[in-house]
Amino acid sequence: MGREFIGLFEEWAESYDDSVLGKDPQYAAVFLHYDKILDEVAKYSTGNVLEFGIGTGNLTKKLVGKGHQVAGVEPSEAMRKIAVSKIPELPVYEGDFLTFPNMDNSIDTIVSTYAFHHLTDEEKDEAIAKFFKVLTKRGKVVFADTMFESSIAKENIIEEANKKGFADLIEDLNREYYSSIGTMQELFEKNQFHVTFKKMNEFVWLVIAEK
Numbered sequence: 001m002g003r004e005f006i007g008l009f010e011e012w013a014e015s016y017d018d019s020v021l022g023k024d025p026q027y028a029a030v031f032l033h034y035d036k037i038l039d040e041v042a043k044y045s046t047g048n049v050l051e052f053g054i055g056t057g058n059l060t061k062k063l064v065g066k067g068h069q070v071a072g073v074e075p076s077e078a079m080r081k082i083a084v085s086k087i088p089e090l091p092v093y094e095g096d097f098l099t100f101p102n103m104d105n106s107i108d109t110i111v112s113t114y115a116f117h118h119l120t121d122e123e124k125d126e127a128i129a130k131f132f133k134v135l136t137k138r139g140k141v142v143f144a145d146t147m148f149e150s151s152i153a154k155e156n157i158i159e160e161a162n163k164k165g166f167a168d169l170i171e172d173l174n175r176e177y178y179s180s181i182g183t184m185q186e187l188f189e190k191n192q193f194h195v196t197f198k199k200m201n202e203f204v205w206l207v208i209a210e211k
């Protein structure tokens with residue numbers, strides 16, 4: 001579930017890899033240090049990896065390159081096609097954060113970049129509870145995604161975007177479910193994870209949640 005934004009990704013898939021290179025000025029700050037952010041997620045990944053919202057497979061490629069067994073879950077067909085064209089051997093499933101093949105107790109690391117904000121906080125709670133079941137005894141979740149330190153921090157960013165005339169970015173920030181760090185911490189701790197956060201750019205935070 002949380003699939004209400006899939007239409008956007010069906011359209012965006014073809015030009016997505018240009019966006020992550022900073023070619024769209026409205027999203028340049030969101031994707032600042034993109035490659036380094038993916039490297040950081042890969043660095044903390046161990047063992048068998050389950051990746052959600054693989055998009056065009058950029059993180060997936062790094063994980064496979066490091067020798068991990070990776071399974072990908074992605075709801076957008078257009079995104080899946082591009083990812084598989086880059087990594088033909090990848091097992092990739094049509095699914096989402098809440099609906100995916102049964103992998104109880106077999107996954108060491110669950111990863112995702114720039115995707116968890118498609119779930120409401122209630123759906124995030126449900127997903128995190130599922131992650132706990134899927135992960136091995138000492139498993140972890142390693143995410144990078146846009147989130148904000150406070151509602152004031154979010155308002156300030158929207159005000160800055162407004163000054164720059166970034167209408168698409170403002171619409172996106174108001175439309176999707178960007179959580180506060182406090183809410184993310186609460187949700188992971190409620191589901192028995194120990195969680196830490198690290199700021200990667202003005203928008204994106206690295207989240208490491210260990211069982």
Ligand SMILES: C[S@@+](CC[C@H](N)C(=O)[O-])C[C@H]1O[C@@H](n2cnc3c(N)ncnc32)[C@H](O)[C@@H]1O
Nearest residue numbers: 001002009053054055076096097113114115118
């Ligand atoms: C901004 S892209 C990020 C792609 C890739 N992870 C990256 O870092 O470049 C967001 C991806 O999340 C996927 N997505 C959207 N809703 C989702 C959901 N409910 N569950 C899993 N993935 C979702 C989209 O189809 C898209 O591929």
